[in-house]
Amino acid sequence: MEENVVNLFNKCILLNLVKSEKAYKIFKIRMKNKEVAEIFNKVAALLEIKGDNPYRIRAYQKAAQTIEALTTDIEELARQGKLEKLPGIGADLAGKIKEILRTGTLSLYEELKKEIPLVLLDFLEIPSLGPKKVKVLYEKLGITNIEELEKACKEHKIAKLPGFGWKTEENILKGIALFREKRGRRPLGEVLPLAEEIIETLKRESPVENIAVAGSIRRKKETVKDIDILITSVQPEKVMKKVTELPLVEEVIAFGETKTSVRLRTGIQMDVRVVEPDSWGAALAYFTGSKAHNIRVRELALEKGLKINEYGVFRGEEKIAGKTEEEVYASIGLPFIPPELREDRGEIEAALQGKLPKLVEYNEILGDGHVHSKYSDGTASLEEIIAKAEKMGLSWIAICDHSQGLKVAGGVPIEDLFKKKKHIEELNKKSPKVKLIFGAEVDILSDGTLDYPDEVLAEIDFVIAAIHTGFQQTEEQITNRIISALKHPLVHAIAHPTGRVIGEREPYAVNMPKILEVASEYGKALEINAYYKRLDLDDINTRAAKERGIPLIIGTDAHFIDQLEYLPLGTAVARRGWCEKKDILNTLTYEEFMAWLKKLRNLSKK
Ligand code: DGT
Numbered sequence: 001m002e003e004n005v006v007n008l009f010n011k012c013i014l015l016n017l018v019k020s021e022k023a024y025k026i027f028k029i030r031m032k033n034k035e036v037a038e039i040f041n042k043v044a045a046l047l048e049i050k051g052d053n054p055y056r057i058r059a060y061q062k063a064a065q066t067i068e069a070l071t072t073d074i075e076e077l078a079r080q081g082k083l084e085k086l087p088g089i090g091a092d093l094a095g096k097i098k099e100i101l102r103t104g105t106l107s108l109y110e111e112l113k114k115e116i117p118l119v120l121l122d123f124l125e126i127p128s129l130g131p132k133k134v135k136v137l138y139e140k141l142g143i144t145n146i147e148e149l150e151k152a153c154k155e156h157k158i159a160k161l162p163g164f165g166w167k168t169e170e171n172i173l174k175g176i177a178l179f180r181e182k183r184g185r186r187p188l189g190e191v192l193p194l195a196e197e198i199i200e201t202l203k204r205e206s207p208v209e210n211i212a213v214a215g216s217i218r219r220k221k222e223t224v225k226d227i228d229i230l231i232t233s234v235q236p237e238k239v240m241k242k243v244t245e246l247p248l249v250e251e252v253i254a255f256g257e258t259k260t261s262v263r264l265r266t267g268i269q270m271d272v273r274v275v276e277p278d279s280w281g282a283a284l285a286y287f288t289g290s291k292a293h294n295i296r297v298r299e300l301a302l303e304k305g306l307k308i309n310e311y312g313v314f315r316g317e318e319k320i321a322g323k324t325e326e327e328v329y330a331s332i333g334l335p336f337i338p339p340e341l342r343e344d345r346g347e348i349e350a351a352l353q354g355k356l357p358k359l360v361e362y363n364e365i366l367g368d369g370h371v372h373s374k375y376s377d378g379t380a381s382l383e384e385i386i387a388k389a390e391k392m393g394l395s396w397i398a399i400c401d402h403s404q405g406l407k408v409a410g411g412v413p414i415e416d417l418f419k420k421k422k423h424i425e426e427l428n429k430k431s432p433k434v435k436l437i438f439g440a441e442v443d444i445l446s447d448g449t450l451d452y453p454d455e456v457l458a459e460i461d462f463v464i465a466a467i468h469t470g471f472q473q474t475e476e477q478i479t480n481r482i483i484s485a486l487k488h489p490l491v492h493a494i495a496h497p498t499g500r501v502i503g504e505r506e507p508y509a510v511n512m513p514k515i516l517e518v519a520s521e522y523g524k525a526l527e528i529n530a531y532y533k534r535l536d537l538d539d540i541n542t543r544a545a546k547e548r549g550i551p552l553i554i555g556t557d558a559h560f561i562d563q564l565e566y567l568p569l570g571t572a573v574a575r576r577g578w579c580e581k582k583d584i585l586n587t588l589t590y591e592e593f594m595a596w597l598k599k600l601r602n603l604s605k606k
């Protein structure tokens with residue numbers, strides 16, 4: 001039983017998320033390409049700090065941009081000998097790419113790192129600091145980290161340097177605050193696959209017994225600061241040595257048998273802790289957090305005269321629990337609380353009253369509510385989408401291409417829409433396991449009307465409406481646009497309702513309580529967009545929607561075939577939003593979902 005719980009949550013990450021052997025390939029492709037691009041970017045920055053030739057610097061920067069924008073695996077291009085066909089990549093850079101792919105690093109980069117401390121690159125993210133200024137700070141004041149930089153500003157040592165001044169000093173301090181806020185948090189979808197890869201490697205190549213990811217990653221928070229990994233092992237020194245030798249590791253920050261901290265090539269920090277098997281559950285609970293949840297748990301323990309920490313639960317000197325998380329929770333009178341709920345948002349009260357939700361499971365998701373095909377700006381054919389869905393064990397996919405007016409995204413003209421409808425019908429006859437649903441992501445125009453006429457919308461089985469333009473409108477305008485769409489009798493759902501893009505774009509001004517009110521009144525669904533940078537609705541809005549009985553539909557918004565694998569990220573948001581199976585339309589079978597779509601239209605007509 002105890003093992004089951006630990007395994008269950010390992011499996012959430014390692015198995016349920018990774019349904020096919022190629023699962024998360026897209027992330028891995030992204031990371032591979034990103035890793036190569038990252039090295040080039042760092043080389044460019046280090047050369048800049050050194051004061052190297054600007055043309056040389058620009059060449060590395062351009063190459064990094066090209067590689068980052070690639071949608072194919074750079075290793076594949078290297079194998080096919082196509083690297084030199086890429087813009088800005090000549091024989092020299094192609095050779096360097098191959099070196100990185102072969103060795104995991106670049107000798108030029110390793111040499112530069114010996115000359116210039118890597119942390120200086122962080123300084124370049126501070127708006128008022130360019131490479132020349134960073135060079136001065138390093139050479140004149142010997143500053144090599146953010147704390148020293150902050151201290152030097154506060155002691156007014158910076159203003160006196162040539163080329164600096166009072167204003168620069170002030171700006172640097174402001175920049176440091178911004179940097180700290182922004183830095184450190186990465187989208188879960190970017191970090192989770194790294195954590196999984198590391199866990200798999202350590203399981204395979206080092207003597208670990210238990211191993212699990214903890215912290216915000218285990219809670220599936222939308223962004224995470226670092227990777228927390230917990231291990232039990234009788235040979236901790238061997239495990240820790242292996243940790244430092246992982247190809248993904250850039251720098252060892254601290255080495256020890258119980259705790260080792262490293263920085264990965266992508267810049268994120270990873271803390272690995274080896275704990276005693278007897279404390280496994282207590283440590284897992286403690287390091288999973290959240291801190292706010294832990295504090296409440298500790299208070300409950302104290303009320304019962306118990307002490308709880310990362311080693312166990314104690315009555316006086318006696319240890320009464322610690323081996324498993326379930327045992328730890330039980331010792332203070334609580335049932336097991338799923339990590340996604342551990343935010344001190346009422347889960348402790350619910351647990352005490354026996355009212356914890358039975359969260360929707362990853363394997364209860366049967367379909368994807370939002371996929372783009374070649375009919376608009378997607379890159380996959382309907383046939384490829386069916387094949388991929390089958391591999392992932394899904395039974396239906398809603399093909400929701402953009403509507404006619406959205407020319408930049410290959411919006412589907414009306415005549416093609418009917419070709420698509422026929423194509424889907426033909427494929428569905430031949431495909432017993434996976435059914436496609438004829439859908440459209442219909443643009444809500446700036447006046448709130450929709451981008452296809454009603455007689456066309458009526459032919460589309462699933463209409464999900466969305467805002468793609470006019471983000472700068474007032475809150476009232478945007479809210480009214482969405483409300484008009486929700487009230488339209490042929491619309492079933494609203495896609496990515498707030499428009500936010502994590503780390504890139506704030507939500508547009510929208511009055512969410514009003515949207516929820518109207519969606520609830522009209523029985524319309526809201527999307528949990530599962531694309532790793534959207535996750536829109538977020539956990540908080542998802543919960544608000546669930547509480548109002550609004551149906552939720554998870555859609556990956558995939559434009560590339562492997563992006564279908566983002567689906568579990570949407571399920572994670574649903575779980576963090578306290579959703580149960582009944583709240584999520586994706587748990588319906590194809591027939592049930594089609595029936596729901598029809599029923600909603602019939603109700604709307606009345
Ligand atoms: P992050 O890393 O900002 O995405 O979020 P977490 O939750 O992973 O935070 P992190 O890595 O600082 O710490 C991991 C867990 O360790 C955290 O969720 C709860 C636990 N923890 C850390 N510091 C404290 C503390 O001061 N008190 C308590 N009770 N728990 C703590």
Ligand code: CA
Pocket residue numbers: 215216217224225226227228
């Ligand atoms: Ca963490």
